[in-house]
Amino acid sequence: MKDEDKKVLKELMESSQAFLPPRFFYNSLGGTLFEAITKLKEYTPTNDELSIFESNLLDIKRILPPRICLIDLGAGNCSKAEKVIPTLRPEIFLAVDLPSAFFRQSVATLTKSFENQKIFALEKDFTVGLLMSEITEIVGADISTCSTVIFFPGSTIGNYSPEEAKKFLLSIEHDFIILGVDLIKPEHEMINAYDDCLGITAAFNKNALLNANELLDTDFEVSNWEHRAIFNSLESRIEMHLVAKNTHEVKSPFGARLFNQGESIHTENSHKYSVETFKDLLLDSGYSDIVDFPHPSKRYAIFVAKGNKLS
Secondary structure, rough: OOHHHHHHHHHHHHOEEEEOOOOHHOOOOHHHHHHHHHHHHHHHHHHHHHHHHHHHHHHHHHHHOEEEEEEEEEEOOOHHHHHHHHHHOOOEEEEEEEOOOHHHHHHHHHHHHHOEEEEEEEOOOOOOOHHHHHHHHHHHHHHHEEEEEEEEOOOOHHHOOOOHHHHHHEEOOOEEEEEEEEEEEOOOHHHHHOOOOOOHHHHHHHHHHHHHHHHHOOOHHHHHEEEEEEEEEOOOOOEEEEEEOOOOEEEOOOOEEEEEOOOOOEEEEEEEEEEEHHHHHHHHHEEEEEEEEEEEOOOEEEEEEEEOOOO
């Protein structure tokens, strides 16, 4: 077991509020379930983001330098890369995501679609940081002639608290960034996006327990848990929890833990911003020349900014 997983397991079994990091969603099954979530009518960020790119991608390209290495964090099924590569025309494209057969197949499919594009893949938990030395090892010396552009769509930045987001953005070396942000909207819309009527998000959430069983050697029984999404207005975030339906024991290499009925495992936060509050976060994180591209509905926005390496 990796040291980072040992730390997760210790906190899961001993903390008063049990927590599983969102990365536990994303095994091969989780990748497939998330792809299904993005097609739900309740989940609007994916379509809003695509609409923004369709209307503004040429303007985004004009902001960026002519020679870029586009680094796609959390590339997943690579569908967003497939949409932006023809217009942005990066010299190098690097997909980064957690190891899984789903991710490897997605990169292979993308490579077949763009035979003349330099495409590389890095299987890594990028949430712990990403160094230029790691990128260079994968893509080669040609990176020295390019500006590095972080491509971080899908509002994943919302999984971090504002303080964590600043720390994360500073942990990755880059010249420019393109990132998507889910904006504050009516509470019922936000809740529905994380608790759809088909139960796909619930399955996605519960799959984290199956992945924990595999990676942490726990013995969670999925049928003992139910999915719950709430809006924490004080923190301006949606929280996803798995709530014990009955009192039962879960075993692990660190010993057993008794979960009482109604006790929860906190699996995800998704912070929501206004355009102004997210601009402030970028400024506080050392970015400059910030340009925002909000969706006409005001539900979602893309931000492009010059990274702190160039400020």
